Amino acid sequence: MTPKVYIETSVISYLTARPTNDLLASAWQNATCNWWEKIGKMIMNWSLPRLFAKKRQKEIQRQQLVDWMC
Numbered sequence: 060m061t062p063k064v065y066i067e068t069s070v071i072s073y074l075t076a077r078p079t080n081d082l083l084a085s086a087w088q089n090a091t092c093n094w095w096e097k098i099g100k101m102i103m104n105w106s107l108p109r110l111f112a113k114k115r116q117k118e119i120q121r122q123q124l125v126d127w128m129c
Contacts, residue, residue, distance in 0.1 A: 064102050070095070 073091035076084075 066102070 070091055073088045074095055076088055079085050079088070
């Protein structure tokens with residue numbers, strides 16, 4: 060079974076949010092940014108090559124189907 064990574068939408072929200080004066084929201088933003096600096100890059104380095112390989116595999120399969128149909 061292929062390992063999967065689920066990134067909660069709130070992580071993306073905190074990473075892309077504008078700075079805020081709300082103390083709690085600011086703390087979550089900072090914690091999320093710190094986490095992403097450490098772990099997020101590892102996840103992306105692990106998952107992006109697999110994502111591109113999967114996409115390429117589907118493109119090849121699609122082209123084979125088109126070739127077969129024509």
